[in-house]
Amino acid sequence: MVVPISLLKSTLTQKPADMLRRCLLSTTSNNNGNKFKKALTCALLTGTGAGSLLLLTALENSFRTNASDLELHPTHLPWNHSGTFQAFDHASIRRGYEVYKQVCSACHSMRFLAYRNLVGVSHTEVQAKMEAEQVQVTDGPNEEGKMFQRPGKLSDRFPSPYANDEAARFANNGAIPPDLSYITAARHGGEDYVFALLTGYCNAPAGIPLREGQHFNPYFPGGAIGMGQTLFNEVIEYSDGTPATASQFAKDVSTFLRWAAEPEHDIRKQMALKATMMFSLLAMISYYYKRHKWTVLKSRKLEFRPRSGKSD
Numbered sequence: 001m002v003v004p005i006s007l008l009k010s011t012l013t014q015k016p017a018d019m020l021r022r023c024l025l026s027t028t029s030n031n032n033g034n035k036f037k038k039a040l041t042c043a044l045l046t047g048t049g050a051g052s053l054l055l056l057t058a059l060e061n062s063f064r065t066n067a068s069d070l071e072l073h074p075t076h077l078p079w080n081h082s083g084t085f086q087a088f089d090h091a092s093i094r095r096g097y098e099v100y101k102q103v104c105s106a107c108h109s110m111r112f113l114a115y116r117n118l119v120g121v122s123h124t125e126v127q128a129k130m131e132a133e134q135v136q137v138t139d140g141p142n143e144e145g146k147m148f149q150r151p152g153k154l155s156d157r158f159p160s161p162y163a164n165d166e167a168a169r170f171a172n173n174g175a176i177p178p179d180l181s182y183i184t185a186a187r188h189g190g191e192d193y194v195f196a197l198l199t200g201y202c203n204a205p206a207g208i209p210l211r212e213g214q215h216f217n218p219y220f221p222g223g224a225i226g227m228g229q230t231l232f233n234e235v236i237e238y239s240d241g242t243p244a245t246a247s248q249f250a251k252d253v254s255t256f257l258r259w260a261a262e263p264e265h266d267i268r269k270q271m272a273l274k275a276t277m278m279f280s281l282l283a284m285i286s287y288y289y290k291r292h293k294w295t296v297l298k299s300r301k302l303e304f305r306p307r308s309g310k311s312d
């Protein structure tokens with residue numbers, strides 16, 4: 001694509017210049033009326049030439065930047081929380097937590113999230129405590145100086161599946177599963193990308209080599225990803241009886257991950273609504289007050305009266 005356009009570009013740069021030269025040469029031998037017409041034609045031709053040159057350069061640049069990335073860009077989906085004044089779907093966050101806990105947490109940590117963060121968002125305090133108690137946490141040292149295991153508390157963070165990055169890498173063919181706490185903030189496309197990634201697995205097209213343990217996903221930069229497809233219909237069951245389809249899992253876990261990365265989301269939008277209302281009221285009052293205060297200055301008349309007859 002680049003070659004023919006560059007060729008075109010070079011012929012185009014020469015053409016208007018040539019034409020201009022020829023026009024100017026001929027104008028010298030003609031009368032004035034014709035001169036003007038020809039000069040105008042020259043100017044128009046040069047202008048059109050320069051215009052199409054700019055257009056082609058822009059086109060070529062757009063090809064160059066976009067043709068280089070071979071991944072698909074996720075479509076923007078109509079999330080419950082997409083609108084300016086829309087809050088998260090909290091039932092979806094709760095289901096998303098179930099998906100994370102039963103599927104993703106086998107490989108991915110979320111070490112910036114504690115069980116207390118769930119309280120009032122997706123779980124009641126009692127439910128969140130029960131969730132925390134299901135995991136064993138290393139605590140200590142006790143009075144004998146030894147570390148010990150105890151059931152989790154609300155203040156504990158989500159447990160990590162691997163002891164360290166090396167163990168994670170070893171278990172996943174050399175690819176470290178990233179921490180998911182802020183993943184929707186850390187990837188272009190956010191929750192749209194996560195959804196597209198989880199539902200976008202397909203067979204690798206010819207010419208894309210995959211190494212041992214790699215899978216093909218057109219949404220992942222480069223296409224070869226170290227994570228296999230994890231979401232299939234009915235791979236888990238929802239506690240609220242929602243139909244357990246792969247796309248439903250992907251939608252819920254993406255909503256959950258968006259909430260994890262941006263827990264202040266609902267309050268932020270609520271504050272924006274309040275602030276818009278408050279500030280428009282204040283704006284109206286201050287406009288009225290400004291008119292009131294300035295009316296004396298705006299309507300006054302300054303008059304200059306020189307002293308009659310005398311000068312200083």
Ligand code: HEC
Binds near residue numbers: 105176187228
């Ligand atoms: C069997 C282990 C495993 C499971 C289960 C798993 N993942 Fe992964 N995941 C990985 C690995 C390994 C990578 C790193 C892939 C790479 O860099 O090639 C990864 C990468 C990712 C990425 C980052 C992709 C990027 O752009 O870098 C996201 C997002 C992700 N996983 C989400 C999930 C979600 C959500 C779930 C649960 C539905 C899940 N994963 C379940 C192993 C897993």
